[in-house]
Amino acid sequence: MLLFRVFNRQPGTPLLPSRPSVVAPSARGGTARRVWALAAVLAALSLLPALGAVDPKQQLDFAKGLYERKLYSLAVPEFEKFLKSHPKHAGAATASYLLAHCYRGSGDWVKAAAAYEAALRTYPKDPQADGALFSLGQCYLRLEQLDKAAATFTRQIETSKDPEALAQARYWLGEAEYQRRRYPQAEAAYRSLVQKHPTHKHVPYAYLSIGACAAERGDPQAAIAALRVILERYPQFEAIDESRVRLGDALRALGRHREAREAYAGVSTRDPALRLAAMLGSAYAALDAKDYRAVLAATAECATLSETASRERAETDLLAAGARYGLKEYPAALEAYERVAESRHADLAEEALYWTGNTLRAAGRPDEAIARYTALLTRFPKGAFAARARLRIGDCHADAGRPGDAAAAYRAVLEAHPNTDTAREAQAAIADLLRQAGPGGEETSQLLREVGKLPPGSIAADAQVQLAQKEFAAERYAEAAALAERVLAGKPSPEAAEQALYLLGAACLQTRDAAGAVKAYTQLLEQHPKGKLVEQALLELAWAHLDLKQYPEAARAARRLTDRNPQGPIRVPAFLTLAEAATMAGQYAEAEEAANKALASNPGPTETVSALYALAWASHSQKDYRTAAQRWQRALEKARALPESPMVPRIAYYLGYALTQNKAYREAIPALELAAEKGPFAERARYDLAWNYAELKEHDRAAAEFERLAADYPEGRYAAEALFLAGEQYFARKEYPAAVQRYQRAEAQKPEGELGYQIAMRLGAALYYTPDYPGAAAAFDRAAGLAPGTKERAEASFWAGDSHAKVEQWREARPCFERALQSDPDGPLAAQVRLGLVRCLLATGEAAAAADLADEGLKAAQGDAAAELQLRKGEALQAQGKHADAATEFLKVAVLYPQSEWAPKAQYQAGQAYENAKEKTRAIAVYRALIEQYPQSQAAEQARARLAALDP
Numbered sequence: 001m002l003l004f005r006v007f008n009r010q011p012g013t014p015l016l017p018s019r020p021s022v023v024a025p026s027a028r029g030g031t032a033r034r035v036w037a038l039a040a041v042l043a044a045l046s047l048l049p050a051l052g053a054v055d056p057k058q059q060l061d062f063a064k065g066l067y068e069r070k071l072y073s074l075a076v077p078e079f080e081k082f083l084k085s086h087p088k089h090a091g092a093a094t095a096s097y098l099l100a101h102c103y104r105g106s107g108d109w110v111k112a113a114a115a116y117e118a119a120l121r122t123y124p125k126d127p128q129a130d131g132a133l134f135s136l137g138q139c140y141l142r143l144e145q146l147d148k149a150a151a152t153f154t155r156q157i158e159t160s161k162d163p164e165a166l167a168q169a170r171y172w173l174g175e176a177e178y179q180r181r182r183y184p185q186a187e188a189a190y191r192s193l194v195q196k197h198p199t200h201k202h203v204p205y206a207y208l209s210i211g212a213c214a215a216e217r218g219d220p221q222a223a224i225a226a227l228r229v230i231l232e233r234y235p236q237f238e239a240i241d242e243s244r245v246r247l248g249d250a251l252r253a254l255g256r257h258r259e260a261r262e263a264y265a266g267v268s269t270r271d272p273a274l275r276l277a278a279m280l281g282s283a284y285a286a287l288d289a290k291d292y293r294a295v296l297a298a299t300a301e302c303a304t305l306s307e308t309a310s311r312e313r314a315e316t317d318l319l320a321a322g323a324r325y326g327l328k329e330y331p332a333a334l335e336a337y338e339r340v341a342e343s344r345h346a347d348l349a350e351e352a353l354y355w356t357g358n359t360l361r362a363a364g365r366p367d368e369a370i371a372r373y374t375a376l377l378t379r380f381p382k383g384a385f386a387a388r389a390r391l392r393i394g395d396c397h398a399d400a401g402r403p404g405d406a407a408a409a410y411r412a413v414l415e416a417h418p419n420t421d422t423a424r425e426a427q428a429a430i431a432d433l434l435r436q437a438g439p440g441g442e443e444t445s446q447l448l449r450e451v452g453k454l455p456p457g458s459i460a461a462d463a464q465v466q467l468a469q470k471e472f473a474a475e476r477y478a479e480a481a482a483l484a485e486r487v488l489a490g491k492p493s494p495e496a497a498e499q500a501l502y503l504l505g506a507a508c509l510q511t512r513d514a515a516g517a518v519k520a521y522t523q524l525l526e527q528h529p530k531g532k533l534v535e536q537a538l539l540e541l542a543w544a545h546l547d548l549k550q551y552p553e554a555a556r557a558a559r560r561l562t563d564r565n566p567q568g569p570i571r572v573p574a575f576l577t578l579a580e581a582a583t584m585a586g587q588y589a590e591a592e593e594a595a596n597k598a599l600a601s602n603p604g605p606t607e608t609v610s611a612l613y614a615l616a617w618a619s620h621s622q623k624d625y626r627t628a629a630q631r632w633q634r635a636l637e638k639a640r641a642l643p644e645s646p647m648v649p650r651i652a653y654y655l656g657y658a659l660t661q662n663k664a665y666r667e668a669i670p671a672l673e674l675a676a677e678k679g680p681f682a683e684r685a686r687y688d689l690a691w692n693y694a695e696l697k698e699h700d701r702a703a704a705e706f707e708r709l710a711a712d713y714p715e716g717r718y719a720a721e722a723l724f725l726a727g728e729q730y731f732a733r734k735e736y737p738a739a740v741q742r743y744q745r746a747e748a749q750k751p752e753g754e755l756g757y758q759i760a761m762r763l764g765a766a767l768y769y770t771p772d773y774p775g776a777a778a779a780f781d782r783a784a785g786l787a788p789g790t791k792e793r794a795e796a797s798f799w800a801g802d803s804h805a806k807v808e809q810w811r812e813a814r815p816c817f818e819r820a821l822q823s824d825p826d827g828p829l830a831a832q833v834r835l836g837l838v839r840c841l842l843a844t845g846e847a848a849a850a851a852d853l854a855d856e857g858l859k860a861a862q863g864d865a866a867a868e869l870q871l872r873k874g875e876a877l878q879a880q881g882k883h884a885d886a887a888t889e890f891l892k893v894a895v896l897y898p899q900s901e902w903a904p905k906a907q908y909q910a911g912q913a914y915e916n917a918k919e920k921t922r923a924i925a926v927y928r929a930l931i932e933q934y935p936q937s938q939a940a941e942q943a944r945a946r947l948a949a950l951d952p
Contacts, residue, residue: 257289295323461492649679720749777803794824867900887913
């Protein structure tokens with residue numbers, strides 16, 4: 001039953017960050033500036049034997065040069081000529097994609113889209129296809145061809161493997177779907193970005209869009225969750241104030257007025273429109289919260305921000321009027337409402353006219369209020385407030401003591417607006433009139449006559465049912481029965497008929513007319529087998545049969561009820577009634593079973609706790625944790641009501657476990673804390689409690705709970721893992737010395753297997769970052785000895801070697817790198833391992849071996865690792881006195897990896913190598929190219945000094 005968790009990392013994932021990869025020049029700015037610098041390097045290389053000029057290449061280079069200088073209109077015909085003349089050339093794909101880029105750069109979205117489509121059809125597997133898909137999608141967005149844009153971004157998501165491209169595609173897919181008003185699909189795209197690219201720059205925008213989608217879907221709770229992420233994680237987000245306004249709107253939609261106002265109050269922008277939106281939202285929230293002075297303060301500022309005849313000004317006046325109404329300042333409220341009622345904004349004018357009526361009614365002027373409501377119905381006969389205006393006319397008549405007129409007005413509501421909430425309010429109002437009139441008397445007679453004019457069979461019967469219920473509650477059972485019979489004699493609705501039959505049966509039962517009760521209940525069950533009162537009718541039918549001593553019939557009725565598995569307060573009476581009837585009928589086995597079920601259904605006693613425990617355990621065993629959590633919660637409540645129940649810790653633990661499985665981590669914490677206090681599950685509960693805090697990203701609490709677990713159970717099964725996980729919380733916050741202490745304590749427990757390896761690796765990582773490189777090397781060495789597989793051994797050995805190398809302990813580093821290479825010669829760290837070995841060989845004077853190993857490493861290396869291997873190869877050749885060869889290798893670094901951190905140094909070393917080779921001219925050319933290409937680098941300063949010496 002125990003959820004056992006250990007730190008689990010995907011195989012081959014480095015524990016320490018990889019070095020940054022090389023970004024292609026086309027992905028960064030400044031490409032055009034570097035063309036001329038690179039030309040200088042090529043000029044130096046031109047002193048080597050020439051390869052000969054190729055016209056197609058020159059033609060393509062010229063077109064590319066125009067493109068790089070953003071001369072798109074000039075570049076387009078050049079690319080077109082090239083493609084026409086050399087359609088099979090190796091550069092045709094590049095030309096096709098750049099042609100599309102030119103159209104896009106010049107804003108010709110139609111031609112750009114066509115060019116991208118053509119390039120993608122012809123060269124679908126070209127590396128440029130990924131970026132072209134994104135650009136094509138952008139073109140479709142510009143052209144408002146949203147379906148094509150969405151399809152294009154979806155295609156990119158399905159085919160791309162580049163994280164940045166995928167992140168962009170997911171975001172813009174969301175934008176396309178949002179513009180199509182396909183909010184669930186848009187939200188899914190944004191959530192995909194957030195989940196799969198949590199550090200991407202578009203993530204805050206995605207959360208804002210998720211909030212907007214949720215609001216459009218009518219799910220303010222989801223909107224709040226998304227928008228709060230922005231406020232908590234991205235306080236410097238440029239759209240933070242818009243996020244606050246949207247958060248306020250969502251909170252207000254849920255009636256959380258105080259929180260909404262806090263959100264609006266956080267808006268600090270000077271943008272008038274956004275500020276006005278925030279203040280209007282704040283005013284609405286304050287009005288909902290009945291903080292009328294705050295409404296007036298907010299609307300005062302809104303008035304300064306809005307135009308006189310604008311909709312916002314009309315809203316402002318409407319809100320201010322509402323505040324005055326709430327403060328019972330009726331003359332001021334009436335003036336403001338009438339001003340809005342005369343505005344050109346029809347919906348606001350209608351609302352204001354409605355509230356003029358309400359204001360006059362509140363001021364005790366019902367007839368004037370009726371006139372305003374009537375004016376509303378004349379001006380807006382099908383408006384949003386028409387039904388309520390008719391309803392309020394009835395209220396005004398009731399206020400004026402005219403119940404007949406009030407009932408007539410309510411009847412108008414029922415006729416004009418059937419089956420609406422307002423119609424139901426009218427029904428309730430008629431019921432109120434009946435209650436106020438009292439039983440008998442002239443007023444009641446007048447009401448009944450007016451109710452008789454209602455639409456045939458429905459509302460009249462409902463009103464009479466309500467009057468019958470009132471008579472029954474007053475224990476006037478004969479009168480209640482008479483009214484119920486009147487309902488049944490008319491044309492009642494099914495619901496009214498069912499209620500009337502039930503009232504008739506209940507009244508008969510109370511007057512000891514058991515036979516009459518049996519007749520009424522039986523008729524109810526035959527005519528309304530799926531009605532709301534069936535179970536109560538079955539129960540009371542059984543009672544009526546018992547009164548008549550018809551025991552088999554009573555048992556039959558009770559059995560029908562218990563077969564329905566009734567819930568709530570009727571459940572225990574049902575089983576007890578069956579027990580009584582079965583006993584009287586001589587059916588003892590059934591009676592015993594019914595009694596046991598009654599006990600099992602009765603809340604309170606210890607037996608109930610046991611029954612609930614069994615129910616919960618059944619769900620738990622089937623891994624239906626949602627149901628189990630509900631049942632454990634109920635069991636825990638009942639158990640805690642008992643004095644010193646030993647079941648409490650056990651139930652609390654399983655409740656916490658079930659909630660944790662449902663990922664309700666916060667809700668699980670109280671139960672786990674209770675279970676962790678004492679009992680056989682205390683250790684397990686403390687472990688799960690710590691994990692829940694970790695899942696909630698509350699690292700301080702998680703660390704404290706893991707350490708407490710280790711302290712309370714030093715010999716327990718979780719001691720080492722708990723200390724390790726405590727260290728993880730500090731490591732996550734980059735508090736490496738604190739993490740080191742916990743990892744060392746965990747290692748002292750001498751854990752075995754995967755956990756021992758993980759602890760040693762994380763200890764090494766924390767020491768590496770501290771930095772304590774000798775300590776890190778020792779920890780990684782221990783991890784290598786505990787590694788569960790060759791890849792893990794290679795990774796641990798590499799980092800041991802790298803740690804030794806950090807303090808130039810080359811002889812100690814070398815065997816570590818050799819072990820890493822032997823363990824996983826073609827693994828993801830192979831290039832870096834060979835690089836480490838090359839550095840060791842250079843440091844110990846084994847230049848020839850270093851050069852050979854560098855060659856081997858370069859076969860599969862990429863990025864900075866390849867650049868440095870190239871550099872080290874040059875150094876190895878230089879150390880052997882092969883200066884010209886060394887210069888060539890150094891220049892390869894600058895030419896092949898121009899963005900690498902090693903490029904300036906390598907180019908300077910190339911110049912040095914040419915000097916050593918007595919090739920002064922080439923050295924000067926290389927130094928000049930270095931200064932041109934990397935003018936701010938330290939290598940450029942050194943090159944200037946050498947130029948001054950070589951070419952004064």
